Amino acid sequence: MTATMPTRALGETPSRDTITSGHSKSRTPLIAAVVALAALAIVGFTLGHTAPTWLDAHVRPWFDSVYKWSQLNNGTNWAFRFVFHPIADAITWSNDKVLALLRALRWPGMLALTGVIGLRTGGRRAAITAVLALAGCGVLGFWDDTLITVALMLVAVGISLLVGIPLGIWAGLSLRADRVMRTILDTAQVMPAFCYLLPLVVAFGIGIPPAVMATVIYAIPPAVRLTSLGIRGVAVTSTEVGTSFGCTGPQLLTKVRLPLARRAILLGINQVIMMAFGVVVISALVGTGGLGQDVSDGLAKVNVGLAFAPGLAIVFAAVAIDRITTGERPSRRKNAIANQAIRAVLDNPRYVGAAAMTAIVGIAAVAKMTGLDDFPQSLRFDVVKPVNSLATWANDHLRNGVPIVGGTGSFSDFFVTHLLTPMRDLFQAAAWWLIIVVFAAIGWVSGGWKLATLCSVCLVGIASLRVWDLAMDTLSQVFVAVLLSVALAIPIGIWSGRSDRLERLLRPLLDAAQVMPAFVYLVPVIFLFNVGRVPGVIASVIYAIPPGIRLTSLGLRQVPYAPREAALSFGATGRQELFKVQLPLALRSIMLALNQTIIMVLSMVVIAALIGGGGLGLETVYGLRKGETGRGMAGGLAIVLLAIVLDRITQAWGKRSSGGLR
Amino acid sequence: MRNRFTRSASVLTLGALLVVATACGSDTKAPASTGSVAPSDTSATTDTSATTEAGADISLAVNPWTGAAVNANVAKIVLEASLSTKTTLVDIDEKATWPGLDDGSLDAVLEVWPSGHGADFDTYITGKKTVVDIGKLGPSAKIGWYIPTSMLADHPDLATWEGFKDPANAKLFATAESGDLGQFLMGDPSYVSYDEQIIKNLDLPLKFVVAGSEAALITAVQQAEKDGTPLLLQFWQPHWLQSKVKLTEVKLPDVTDACTAAATANDGSYACDYPVDILYKAASAKLEAKNPKAFAFLSKMQLTTDQQNEIAAMVDSDGKTAAEAAQTWVDANPDVVAEWLK
């Protein structure tokens, strides 16, 4: 939700972008490789078949047996009785306390608290936005459900930070830890929650604990990544200063490293919260109630409006929390001297803390006495009906009979028959080893033999999970979704990078697209595009373009003025300035946008499967919905492996394009 | 300065808020759920004037369909009004219900479709014995192949599976996803499905496509109804959609012993209709000791298919909440309820 884009993008330390090894020096090996590939392709397609059984690593039965064992022993085994169950109890206890606190504040107190925090962290504007957004949850009629969701969120975020920040510090200090953790975090981020939700229920019981744990798994990566990035980003001089004055390790950490990494860590906290909102609906499947449950209910009734309203409340809650956790307060330098006396009071923690506390407690108390328990009925606004009539209208008018293009229905059919199916057939017709060779070659060209090895290992891993054909199906869909997303995101991103107006206009839309649970738009998407792979692709595109647009726009905006000025001084037109200066210099960021798009699309594979996408996503759905844990895990791991391959390749492109910057 | 400020301020504020919370948190309007689960429909009225002494609180699972919500709400009303047992309803996924019954955090689930829970039955009921089967709910359910009724006018032969042998007929159901074959649409992958085997073993020119979720399946049905396009799908009775969209079940070969054997062996040779699902109730093994009266009542509680449909219709067609519908029905049928409490 912030200007800088989340997650993995930032996981890459800028300092690590050394120029890749000398593989690009000569073209001869490249040509040789192309010839060899052509030969391989002929063999590969004539002997084409799916991955052989001897590669089977028996991952599925292993997970199944572990799951079965846990089902049978979760009442007696020490690991459950002395580790998981106490953790579950602690989580339940904290959640109950937090929720009681939020409820005790009542809505006026909650709004006041939000406002006060917002004023402190982001200034007046942030405070107003946050208060309005939170009030919006009440206006939509979901006040108490919002509290339930926010309480769960706070507990999950608390645990994520408690665990994530120390891990991030460790990763920031040790390169080896960083490397190991990176793989784990990638897995945590891409592994669909559907795979591990049921095992979590077996371990922790139903309700809040497994939901919190699932949220933690999904949301912890940015805490670790950004802390590590922040620690790594501390200038060597600063640590040297610390050491030269005789700091011990812990002193260096608390007095130098952590304070200097503060901004990155704060951004991490913000990102953790945003990620946590991403699993609200899924976590409701285990009995948490709250907004997620409301969305599920709407979906079960196949009622667009009913699912949309709580979805919108989730967006509002996310916006509120985002605004009070991102803001750097506007600089106080300017009027520092003018208002010194006032500042002296305002800056004194005792005065302000006490005043804020008294105010909030007072408001809550007054609310209690005057019986302001429920969010006032008179302020409620019903969005269900308008949304439903909009959906009906779209269904009636966009699906068929639009002049020239023919409507979304025929678009969808065209897409399936001319793009998705041929591509899937191509991938599935090629021998499994041919695909591996192709990816190894791409890896080699992009990042040298190390990357080639990594790609091969990951793909062999997929083969060993016995999901080869499904993976190829998913790959073809991911491919198409990424193409579509990029085709949309980059032009829009460029445009918004050059127009402040558009950027401002887009911000709330992108925020909403990113936080709105995909479950909300599943039904309208099917309305328009029929059940099948296309609605899945469309849903992925909706989810994946916001980071693409943001990063492209950010990249363009970050191009320093000096080279642009130079170009202008040579008489470059606006177009020339864009194509000859801005775009080349923003290339790295655009590559990052591509990378993020791919990751986002992959994280939607499961959702796509809920509307007919099939492939690996459907396997993981089986994991949860049928209790076939092994099957779900195999699917989930395959998605992770696919993600690692595509991620590392595109990251290598990003690094190479940085060559242009130097 | 700034750092320290923010820190102290938040610590102070939080401290104060905690005080407030402990001071007035206990008597807020919405009772803070002390279990690990959040209540749904706490608004249902509670009659505490019952004669019996209060039993231990219990929680009932509500799986995501109307029937399940209706049963649970009826039970809740009776438990609270007549047995003074405070009852929490927990909205939860079908599969996640079982570990909940297993460790006792859920006390009962009142509508289990046996076809989807064979493994759970084996693990928890016959295996660990932490969950007990507490008898039939009453209604039975049936999965089958369905087409829009309107199609029968032009294609009467589609009433039985043999009509689908004709490639021209099958082709009516073709979509972009199924290519030249007819599309057979399956919804939520968690539901039992022999469709692929049936298609293969009966040699029908159909392609099995998974919509992925019940919502997707229902949307597809509504779309087909609206556009008047053909659709062949796996669907079942009872379902609220059946009252809104006219669907006709396609007749498949009768269930034979060979079929049942094939289903048990899971050898891929299934080639007949789906068996009838007799819905049952399951409870945590701990419930009987914890609240024997509730246990006895839940074991005894039964609804006929008509009764369940009647309550469900109030929800699906009249727009009542499940709690309101259940209350209306309970008020109107005191004798049925009395029978359960005997």
Place this chain on the structure above:
Amino acid sequence: MTESAISVHGLWKVFGPKAERIVKSPDADLPRGELEAKTGCVVAMRDINLEVAPGEVFVVMGLSGSGKSTLVRCLTRLIEPTAGSVTISGVDVTGADREQLLQLRRNTVSMVFQHFGLLPHRTLIDNVAFGLEVQKVDKAARRAKAEEILELVGLGGLGQRKPDQLSGGMQQRVGLGRALATDPEILLFDEPFSALDPLIRRDMQDEVIRLRSEVNKTMVFITHDLSEALRLGDRIAIMRDGKFVQVGTPEEVVGSPADDYVRNFVRDVPRSHVIAVGSVMSAPSDGDDAGTVNSTTKVRDVVPLVAHSDLPVRVVNDAGATVGSIDRVAVLSVIAGEDLHPEGSQGR
């Protein structure tokens, strides 16, 4: 000779894998590029020996990349030396355990950094008090001390500002203050003034000169600015490719460069500004003189005397005894850059 404040023997620093193997091996003499291609290592500093007397200002000069920073950091093991030994105030630094090393860094040696190295999240007061805070001095005491130091470096009353609100020169005053706050015996400066403009730089140099005369600290001062070196240094070491190519007083370095590298370095320095009369004088003459000067007087300062007289100038030592004489020809030849008294220098 009194005990050295700093004493360094055979100190090496090699960056890269298996660095120890390079030390003293034939590989170490390979050109930089070849060595790096062969072993992946860079020799940043090789076989450095040096003694710094208490109260001395020892300047290290060299081009960028010659290993100056590496040297000064190896002294307190901010960078771990690959081989050799360092002794500071009698403490064997290279053999010191963690505790000794902390004590040394906290109490004995302080460093002033090239880009000031102020901690941006702390106010000036807290920056200056940093060293004391690390030593766990209580808050009131360290604040008081820090106030006093800020006053000393001319920033009294600005204690509540943050570093980014100050100009470069002011920031480096804070850096200096921070180093002084712990009252160390030894100060290490790593190109402290190279980022400052010439006027402020001069100011700061004056500050160091003042410090030196007032508080008499031992200093190791890194710079690549020759005039700075000449102004401040008691002795100057010229570094090239990690080695000392010459160590000597300013006069020695300017008067008799050890090789072309050094010669190039000092070429533009007006020798008469650096060379003392004592190093170019001839035997005492018996006749009249145009005046009397101390042997440490720079040649430049004799010019007015010889300009108005044909007579030589008498040169006396600190005790007042005549030690030699200098005439107009000798002065002119220093100014012209010729060496007319080869026996008086150590040139090639």
